[in-house]
Amino acid sequence: MSDKYLTVSEVADLLGMLKENVLRMAQHGALPHPVTINGEPHFPEEPILRRCEEEDDAIPSAGVYLSTGEDFFYYKVVKASHMLFYKNWPFAVFSLWDESLHIRPWLTHLVDDLPDHETILLSCEDANIPEVSLKDLPQPTSIVWGYRSVGQYDLDVTVAASNVSH
Structure with missing residues (x-):
């Protein structure tokens, strides 16, 4: 040391x-x-x-600091690398610093359900990223096809990538 x-x-x-x-x-x-x-x-x-x-x-080199009164939170910002369409809805494909691949609804928001990772801010502001097909991706670590709070996705079933635990 x-x-x-x-x-x-x-x-x-x-x-x-x-x-x-x-x-x-x-x-x-x-x-x-x-x-x-x-x-x-x-x-x-x-x-x-x-x-x-x-x-x-890390893939993101930026972060966001949020303060609520005396509490102080830091979230790393991860940008979507690709857009994927599932049931005609857009989803963000992104990688974390450990090279794990994840898929979430196309929405700039806090993602707090990543297996064995801290909460991140997923940025989906860049609409000019390439579109990709699910079959063209390597095996994702996790997939969440929607969130109940969003309301616009079919949320009765959360689908995980095969051999993936949440």
């Missing part, structure tokens, strides 16, 4: 954000708690660099 520490400015530069946001993220647990060196907050280098590597390896 490295004994090296980074200043707030160095962390802000590495993560591409304002210094105030670095301190806010640390306050809410999204970054490690800083230690005080010479009266100034410093962050351990190793977890910050690891976070940078994880974000570089």
Whole structure:
């Protein structure tokens, strides 16, 4: 483990954000708690660099921070890579940073049902992505053909990819 520490400015530069946001993220647990060196907050280098590597390896490199009063939430943004039509309705095909493939209704929304993954924000704002057929895709890790709250999809049955557990 490295004994090296980074200043707030160095962390802000590495993560591409304002210094105030670095301190806010640390306050809410999204970054490690800083230690005080010479009266100034410093962050351990190793977890910050690891976070940078994880974000570089991730398909999305952006995220959204949401605050509700004192609670603070961070959601990675994943963009749909393809559009798939099922029963004449559009669905988003997207991959996560572990290269797992997922299919969800074409809708920009929080996806909190991913097997063994954190909640993400699925972005379906780009309507100019290529269309794909289900048979042309590699085996998806999960498929959800609709959500009851959306109302426009046939939601009596949630279909999973074969050999996929939710």
